[in-house]
Amino acid sequence: GQNIDQPTEMTATEGAIVQINCTYQTSGFNGLFWYQQHAGEAPTFLSYNVLDGLEEKGRFSSFLSRSKGYSYLLLKELQMKDSASYLCAVNNAGNNRKLIWGLGTSLAVNP
């Protein structure tokens, strides 16, 4: 079957670094996405990995290991506004954007 696992909740302190892990088991693989979703709002795109390695974009970085079925999202210099749910999603169907989504990791950033 198709399965994406991420921790349900995480807590971190303002200014710190946090790593959110995602493991996946899917019938195919054509890229992994990270989205951020604030409560009651639309998910917004953060990153995309299709090859192994680290993609860096400002305070956010995302890593992928296809052989391990593993990704992580790294958030540096945490700010209060980073408190949100972080969703991991896998495209397993080629050009069809029929993504399979994890349940999301709810991150609380404390002062």
Added chain:
Amino acid sequence: NAGVMQNPRHLVRRRGQEARLRCSPMKGHSHVYWYRQLPEEGLKFMVYLQKENIIDESGMPKERFSAEFPKEGPSILRIQQVVRGDSAAYFCASSQSGSRTGELFFGEGSRLTVL
């Protein structure tokens, strides 16, 4: 430059009524996706449409649910004879043909409550 526009943002229906949810994709986007999100559950794919064509409706229940994306106007997700279990947030997303990443741009969602 408007993003993905969904309306209504909130909709209340009684059991047995019909719900119509509308989605206008971002300018220049020709691909539209509908997802459903329930509390404590992840986003679930429902249907993928291009103008006048349903490309993949494998995530949509066979009965009571239908979707369209006409040549002119917004995409419509229609739920007939709603039941309490249809209460959820319905998100529309659009993407651009030829995008390298296939990044989806989401609307704010339509929250359906069935009484």
